[in-house]
Amino acid sequence: MHHPEFGYLNLPGATPGYLEHLAAGVQASARAGLPAPPPQVCRAFIRKCRAANGGYARSIYGGSATLENTRTALAALAALDGHREYAGDEP
Secondary structure, eight states: EEEEEEOOEEEETOOOHHHHHHHHHHHHHHHHHHHOOOOHHHHHHHTTTBOTTSOOOTTTTTTTBBBHHHHHHHHHHHHHTTTTGGEEEEE
């Protein structure tokens, strides 16, 4: 579900959005050849999830940056840029 602030939501109206929901939506849209929400909305959400240590947390409201969340964020950014091979997709 597209959202103007979070990019994608897991369920309609289920805010706040989380990094894994955005990444799944972006990657599913890319794979299906469907338009994603405006890329600037998605990138802004991902930037807000970045922690002071350079990693990414699950939420824009803070939390611990983990390797899993960082991989998810980078995969979403790669999918937004059209780099499927770096987004964890198989050829």
